[in-house]
Amino acid sequence: MNDRTLPPEALDEWSSVLRDRFGLDAEQVPIALVLDLARDVAHDVARPAAPLSAFVAGLVAGRAGGSPEDTAAALAEVVALADAWAEGRAPHSGGGGV
Numbered sequence: 001m002n003d004r005t006l007p008p009e010a011l012d013e014w015s016s017v018l019r020d021r022f023g024l025d026a027e028q029v030p031i032a033l034v035l036d037l038a039r040d041v042a043h044d045v046a047r048p049a050a051p052l053s054a055f056v057a058g059l060v061a062g063r064a065g066g067s068p069e070d071t072a073a074a075l076a077e078v079v080a081l082a083d084a085w086a087e088g089r090a091p092h093s094g095g096g097g098v
Helices: 008-022 031-044 049-064 068-086
Strands: none
Touching: 008 031, 031 049, 031 068, 049 068
16 A cells, blocks of 8 residues: 555545535445446546546536435446447547536
8 A cells, every 4th residue: 555545444534524524414425336436437438537527427416406316326327428438339529418
């Protein structure tokens, strides 16, 4: 482990700091789903696409209402898009969006 690697308990602590600072409940910060998104996008698209995709998923979830269900749906949609991208089924541009 290096200075840039967090053990799981440190990630929980960091998440707690973020939630406290921004007034969020634990259910509003689905760590496992976000990590799954990052893994899948990094694997299926490219590593640098992972943080960008997580950011976009957060924006989408917020625009949809910001509930835990909205967040899970946005994360799942990005993961599905990354999967489609890897299989050559996703558009490579478009600008339209949902």
